[in-house]
Structure formats: C-alpha cells, structure tokens
Amino acid sequence: MLKTILPLLFATLFSCSSDSTTEVTDEQMYFPPNDGNATWATKSVSELGWNQEAVLPLLEYLEEKNTKSFIVLVDGKIVLENYFNGHTANSLWYWASAGKTLTATVTGIAQDEGLLNINNKVSDYLGTGWTSAPITKENLITVKHLLSMSSGLNDALGDDVSPANLKYVADAGTRWAYHNVYVKLQDVVAQTSGQTWSNYFNTKLRDKIGMTGGNWVNLNNLSVYRSTSRNMARFGLLILNQGKWNGNTIINENYISHATSTSQEINKAYGFLWWLNGKSSYHLPQTQFEFNGTLIPNAPSDMFAALGKNDQKIYVVPSKKMVIIRMGEVANPDNPTFALSGFDNELWQKINALYQ
Template identity: 30%
Template sequence: MKKIIKILGLALLLFLVYFGYTTYPKLDLISGFSSKSMASGHFIDNRSQEIIEKGDNDIEMITLAKNKIDENGKFATASVYGLKERKAIYREGLGATLINDDFDISKPYEVPKRTKLVNNLPFPYGNKEPKDTVFANVDYAKLNAAVAKAFDANGKKEKRTRSVLVIYKDKIIAEKYDTGFNKESKILGWSMTKSITATLFGILQKQGKIEVLKPAPIPEWANDERSKITINDLLHMNSGLEWEEDYTKICDATKMLFQAEDMSQEQLKKPAQFKPNSHWNYSSGTTNLLSGILRRQFKTHQEYLDFWYSALIDKIGMSSMLVETDMAGNYVGSSYGWATTRDWSKFGLLYLHKGNWNGDQLFDENWAKYVATPTDGSKGDYGAHFWLNAGGHYPNAPRDMYSANGFQGQKVFIIPSQDLVIVRMGLTEDAKFDFDGLLSGVLRSLKK
C-alpha cells in the first residue's frame, strides 16, 4: 500500500512539475484572452456568455478558463483552476480593455467624438438599404452557390464562416450570414485593423502633416542605428527590429496583447537585428508603435482619439466600427477593430476607388498603389499593412487583388480589375477554409 502511495505521490509530483513548466506560465495569457474576448463580445455585440464560449473562445487551452460577466459593473473576469484571474472592463466609446491590478478604474477618461452620417442615400454612401440591382453579366445561381459553399451545413463546425458579402460595381450582389449573425452583428476584424491604422498615415500624408519616407519621429532612437528606420519601413514590416509573433506560445505578441499597459512601447524598446528594408518580419508590435506615432502627431489625447473617426471611420459611414484601446489610452491598431460586415466592406470600397469616397478624396490615389506594392522579402505576399496576391498565393484570383486580413480568416478582398470587394468573416484560416475556392467561385459567376 505504501508503495502505491509513493508511486501516486511521485506521479502527482511529476504532473505538477510538468504543469508548472508547460502550462502555468500561460495561465495569465489564457485568462487574459478569455476575459477580454468575453467583455468585448458581450458588451460590443451583445453575445451571451454561452455563445462566446462555444464560438469565440473554443480555442485550444482557452477552453480551460472559467468566465464570469458582471452586467452592472460592465466587466468580465476569467481564471484557470482558480488561478491567474484577469479582468477586462468595458467603457462606452473605448470598448473592452484588459487591465492589471494597478489600473485605476475610477480615473476619468476621454472618449472619441463620433459623427453619424445622415443622408438619404442608399448603401454604401448612406444609411438606407441598398437598391436592388440586377446585372446582366452576373450568373446569380453560380454566385449564390459559391457563397453558400463557404458555410457549414447540417450543424458541422469545419468552415465556420459567419458572413460573406460580395459587392460588384458598388452594389451588393450576394450577402449571407450564419445562424446567430446578421447585417447588424459587429465582428472583430483582428489584424484587419492594421490596414485601418496604415490608412491614417495615408490621410495625414495627403494633408501634408507627415512624410512616410522620412525617419520615424521617435526620440528614443535618435542616437543609435534605429534612427535610420523610416515610417515607410514600419508600414512595410521591414524595420529590422527584433520581434517574435507566434500565437502558439508565449512571445512578444502575446505578452503585448495580454500583459502590456502601453502597447505602443513594446516594439519601440526592441533592438535592431537587421538593417532597415533588408528583412521582412510580420509584427503586431510594429502596428501599435505606429499607433503611438500617430498619437504623437496631436497636441492632445482627445485629438488623437477623434482623428481615427473623423478622418476615416465616420467619414465613410462605418458607424458601427469601434477600435478598442489599451490601458494607456492607445488604440490597439494591430488587432482590436470591431464592425459589421457591411461596414468592413466600405473600407474595401474606399480602396477600390483609390481613396475617393463619393467625391471626397481621403488619401492620394497613389496611396492605394503604394499599399499594394510588394514589400522586399515578402515574396509578393505583403505590401504596406495589406496582404497581396502578387505572388499568386491564391492561384485562381487576379494578381492585382490585395486584402486586409485578420486572425481566424477575417478578410476584405479588393479586386480592382473586377470592380469587386469580397468580405468573409469567420473562425478558420486558409488551412481549413478554401479561400481560393470562394474567390474563384465568385469570379466564375461574372460573365465576360
């Protein structure tokens, strides 16, 4: 009996050592992701805890979290086996913010001033429903079949598409939503928000307030080799700065998103590993550094908060959009933009029309070409905070196609040669979802 107890004790000890080595360090990130997702999904899109846990949070290890929503306090908490409890608070206008024990929730805060577009125009330039338009060169049977194929049937959870929207010549020609989602549902774009962040630099450049080819205005880099890094290098993800982005483990990106108070500082503090424009390396830290650079362009925090909406988001009627902030008040430009599928499509249309929105030129026409020009070292897959098809990643789609992409397969495809914008929101990446099939199916429905 004593021998059995010793064996069991040894087994327990080995388990605890293994758990401590492999899992315990991740608990902070697990509960952080879960509480943040819970607060955002519930208070931004009114999803229930059950729906969030079965959908947004059904990720390996995240399912270990035990969650709780406080309706009155407008916050969510999560812990793993009662350990590492994290809290995310919701504030109107700023969204949900994952906080630490030092965060003062009673401290006053500023919120962006919003302006809702009011006119009698139909979608996309107004708030009215789109006009029914039938194009003679569109095979609607093929189109609808291609869109329907993007969704799971018979209760399966393989493709996990939440919405698909196809816009041709400014008109919606196909729109479909999964059960529980509709045209009013706000969906997290994850890294599609990066493309929003980059666009603000195009707008500032058109206004003559910034020059992206000049060195990044960061005093902390003035006296070392990083002083040569330009905003252009940052926009193209080839600054040469050290950064690890691997969401399967604890890395720079996960520590930034789920532990940092000021996300704009994480990439800023990293040393140079390569010369600028010599090494492409995808980095969410770079985008949040760019958000911090944007903040420095304004005299007050309020001006920074307002600019994102007044210069772009509200300007094109993306009234559902909300970009969330970190504890320091920076927009998390790398990851935390929420909007309806239709509003995400408006962003694609802005680029399809090279920055012109119903007669108002938000950024110079050549900016659209700029963001869609391949970055050195990306093999034709990446431009300036947009993903490209120049290298033929999707073989059955035009090479001029480019897109805003996000984690779990959020995509806004812009296809200038076909006058098309295609949006797909969901929970699966390229490996599990046939994006090339969706694209080719839609394209085949357009008769030459």
C-alpha cells in the same frame, strides 16, 4: 443556419439570363449614403450574367467553414449579402489584422495633411528609446519600414510592443517580418495630430464614409477594430475607388497606389500592410522562407487583400470593380493561421464558379 437579409438572394437563385458574359459593366461607381441605416443599392447575379447555380454551393461552403458574414460588391452595389450562425447585419466583429490596412490608410491621410512624412525616421515623432535597439539602429527605422513590415525588429517576442520587447535583429529594410510593431504608427499619428488615435481615425476616415458604430478595442494590449460587415465593405469600396468617396477625396490616389504595390523587394506580395496577389513569390508570418508562385492562385492576379487572424478578409479586385468581405471564426480549426490560409484559395475556387 444561413440567414440572408435581402430579397436579392431569391432573385439571384431563381431569375434567369441568356447573357453568360463574365465582364463587369462599365457602370459608374455607386456609393451608399453615409447614413448607416440607409438602403444600399443592389445588383442581381442575373444582371451580371453570372452563374445562378453556383450561388447556393458557395453559401453552403461558407456556412460549413464557420463564416459569420459574406458580402460581394460590384460597382459598389451589393450582389450577395449573407449572414450565418446567428450573426446579423448589426453584429460587430473584429477585423483582426485585416484592420492593419485602416492604420496604413490613416497614416497616409496624416501625410496628406502634412503631419508626417513616411520617409522620416520614427524617432522624429516618438523620440529616441521607443525600441531597445542601439540608437544608431533605431534611427534607421522609418515610418515606411513600419508600413512595409521591414523594421528589422525581432518578430519572435510576442505581441508586446513596449521598448523592452522591441529588439534589434537586422538593419531596417534588410529583413521582412510580420510584426505588431506596426501599431506604433497609431502613436505617430496621435503624436503629430495632437489627438487620440480614435478621434483622428473617426474624424478623418470613419465618419467621412459612413462607417458608423465601429470602434477600437484593446485585445491583448493591441488596438483592434470592430465593426459591422457593411462597414468593412465601405472601407473596401473606398480603396477600390483609389481613396475617393462619392466625389470626395479622403486620401490621395498616389498613396493608395503605393500602398497596394510591392513596398520592398524581400516580400514582393506585401504593400503598406496590404497583401498582394499575382507576384512571383511571397513570404508568410513567422518564417523567413520565400515561397515561389502567387499568393492565392485561384484569385485574380490584380487582387489585393486585407487578411486577418481566423480568416477575416477584404478582397479588392480592380479589374472586376469588386469587393468581397468575409468575417467569422477560423475556417479550418485544425490549421489556424495569422493571415493567409488554405481557405483563401478554396474560397476563390467557389467564387470563380459564379462568373467563369
């Protein structure tokens, strides 16, 4: 059953407001204390002038769709925080491919520290032979190509990223394909920092924004992040605020701007491991077909997202100073997907009813 840990939900359901505006206030961004047990400030639906009657249908829909947690932040404050199906605020859940954006961010931090340059070839850091591609082709692959999913390596060979399984298909930069070779970025950071990936991540990102208790685990030979839902919300808030956390720069704004903009011209809806809405076309995993139109038509055009298998979601909407988190099982079991799914557009229809 649906579980809400905040009295806020009752305020949103039963308070009233004569203000029906949908604009987000120009309030200063709020950041929760880095103590994971500290109180996180809230803002009610009525304060925002949103539609009270749209809240319950949204929550019922989320529960029906195998959701475990759902959080909405505006101006950094919690507007909705709900848990379902036995999940709690302290439960850990995997990010799946939504965690790719953590790797992209830490790669940017390493660049800020002068440990690497994303325009340099990967073999500068890992040595030659990290793939089974001919050396001339391997040396075409830069760190940026891993960030943008344009390495040119074969994406049809499964999750194994050992050299024997990283085979050449096309020159780097000429083909977009959703590929787990991105995890080699973690090896690059570890090599250049002289630390383990986890230690560098914890020191440079996790601990600085209070993402307490999360950890990297090995699933099917891939490094996958697990955390609470609030930790996922903290990361979304950092990115919404262009890499700054309560006045401190965690990663430079210019890198975040590039990470959340089109990274290559093949898949316009893809940045540095972030999915981008509002573009004229997009590609999906496991296909070379180009789809015309925007990624999630019901979502704001400036929205960008971290999307993971079984519908793990971080939606960031700069125009509304909003972050939305969804963790759970696959929403539509008959149609599981690796990243984008029909659930995204359906969910945004319900979200829109809150403020339109």
